[in-house]
Amino acid sequence: GAVVSQHPSWVICKSGTSVKIECRSLDFQATTMFWYRQFPKQSLMLMATSNEGSKATYEQGVEKDKFLINHASLTLSTLTVTSAHPEDSSFYICSAHLLQGYEQYFGPGTRLTVT
Amino acid sequence: GNSVTQMEGPVTLSEEAFLTINCTYTATGYPSLFWYVQYPGEGLQLLLKATKADDKGSNKGFEATYRKETTSFHLEKGSVQVSDSAVYFCALSDPGNTPLVFGKGTRLSVIA
Numbered sequence: 420g421a422v423v424s425q426h427p428s429w430v431i432c433k434s435g436t437s438v439k440i441e442c443r444s445l446d447f448q449a450t451t452m453f454w455y456r457q458f459p460k461q462s463l464m465l466m467a468t469s470n471e472g473s474k475a476t477y478e479q480g481v482e483k484d485k486f487l488i489n490h491a492s493l494t495l496s497t498l499t500v501t502s503a504h505p506e507d508s509s510f511y512i513c514s515a516h517l518l519q520g521y522e523q524y525f526g527p528g529t530r531l532t533v534t
Numbered sequence: 535g536n537s538v539t540q541m542e543g544p545v546t547l548s549e550e551a552f553l554t555i556n557c558t559y560t561a562t563g564y565p566s567l568f569w570y571v572q573y574p575g576e577g578l579q580l581l582l583k584a585t586k587a588d589d590k591g592s593n594k595g596f597e598a599t600y601r602k603e604t605t606s607f608h609l610e611k612g613s614v615q616v617s618d619s620a621v622y623f624c625a626l627s628d629p630g631n632t633p634l635v636f637g638k639g640t641r642l643s644v645i646a
């Protein structure tokens with residue numbers, strides 16, 4: 420089946436620093452990837468839609484200058500949390516859409532803790 | 535816009551009990567419906583799906599039927615196991631490269 424990886428799986432950083440999270444589709448090409456954020460014991464909230472070769476589309480309330488998304492190739496999208504603050508601590512999950520069907524495949528998630 | 539409502543948890547059941555987690559949706563078109571499962575500390579895994587009315591998705595003993603007349607996609611399992619303890623998310627998406635809309639999730643705990 421389709422596999423999506425994320426790296427790193429967890430990261431701790433200091434307030435004010437930037438963190439890059441990678442999302443890769445390992446065995447298929449994905450023209451569209453999605454980035455979600457999940458707070459403890461809550462559902463996933465869509466942050467942005469990442470399209471290969473074009474600018475990401477951000478959901479209302481998500482700061483595009485803070486959460487930089489780059490979809491450099493058909494198998495890689497990156498999310499960079501810039502000038503991280505403790506309130507950015509969360510579980511970030513990416514997914515890739517399989518064009519042949521309706522379903523999305525999710526990465527295992529990246530737990531970010533900002534101290 | 536599209537939305538998903540699922541029953542609030544947590545749900546605690548004894549092993550071998552019958553499970554139902556209710557899910558209803560609101561959509562303007564003809565979405566596909568999904569159940570995802572999230573085990574502790576892990577990402578989401580697709581449990582089952584249905585892409586059109588009256589379709590039944592099934593996997594690992596879980597079932598859900600796409601009911602257009604009641605806009606529902608309830609998840610059922612006849613006999614739960616301790617290993618089924620997880621958070622279950624109902625979700626929908628429109629055709630094409632569209633993101634998923636999730637329900638709030640229902641935490642299931644199965645005790646031996």
